[in-house]
């Protein structure tokens with residue numbers, strides 16, 4: 001099977017901002033993006049993106065999951081990166097129309113169509129290190145994806161890093177390429193030295209998130225996860241899982257979690273931990289590695305509550321249970 005995100009639909013939706021207005025959106029070949037080599041994004045990383053999914057239901061209909069949240073987030077990312085203001089209605093129209101165009105290509109469950117809206121600074125201006133781009137481009141690319149768990153659902157190993165940050169504290173809530181580039185070296189090192197799947201960034205002992213997912217601790221009937229602030233990405237999956245957990249009668253504690261408390265709770269037999277994100281939905285964390293020592297989370301395997309919450313979310317996404325929170329958009 002091809003790696004996640006390596007297959008693309010041949011066409012994408014695109015619109016250009018010329019300094020004063022957005023062009024009417026067009027559908028163009030996905031490899032036809034032409035940029036000046038001096039484009040702002042290529043030098044000063046004026047870029048942000050989103051990741052959301054469209055699902056095929058058994059009756060053949062196609063639904064997009066919580067699109068409004070992702071549009072709000074890319075509007076916020078654009079603002080915090082001093083990119084031109086986006087037009088939310090136009091983005092909604094670009095996403096729904098390109099998904100409708102490729103509706104026949106949306107895989108059946110457990111697959112889905114991954115949607116990648118992207119906003120980049122295009123002004124040819126290499127003297128603008130401290131000045132925003134005046135021109136930009138917004139496009140929506142599609143990538144059909146298969147079952148994330150097809151290789152087996154195994155619990156992850158995370159290296160706890162209490163010294164480094166994933167990104168500057170004011171940039172965590174911005175979904176921008178630079179944040180991911182910065183997390184690569186620490187993650188590769190953690191893989192090579194500790195066979196860790198991901199780094200759990202915990203600067204100063206504050207448990208934040210990994211390079212591409214939010215972190216949740218599940219202790220009995222309680223879910224504990226960091227309260228929203230500017231230091232980490234406000235995941236749509238995180239919000240959805242917390243909503244489902246509350247609905248199931250669980251206690252949701254959005255607050256600071258220290259590495260000490262995490263390790264203390266993880267040592268209890270029934271404790272679980274999980275990563276949440278659009279790609280992996282909710283994946284169990286079985287082992288935490290801290291200061292060279294391995295700590296099992298609960299029994300070290302796949303968590304029962306984690307699986308129950310993941311199924312509850314998947315069931316809504318795939319139309320197998322009622323969309324009681326109004327998360328699905330018909331296209």
Ligand SMILES: Cc1ncc(COP(=O)(O)O)c(C=O)c1O
Nearest residue numbers: 212213214233235236237277278
């Ligand atoms: C850094 C980071 N945190 C968290 C998430 C989870 O966000 P979401 O649930 O909106 O996909 C992602 C995934 O996109 C991410 O890249």
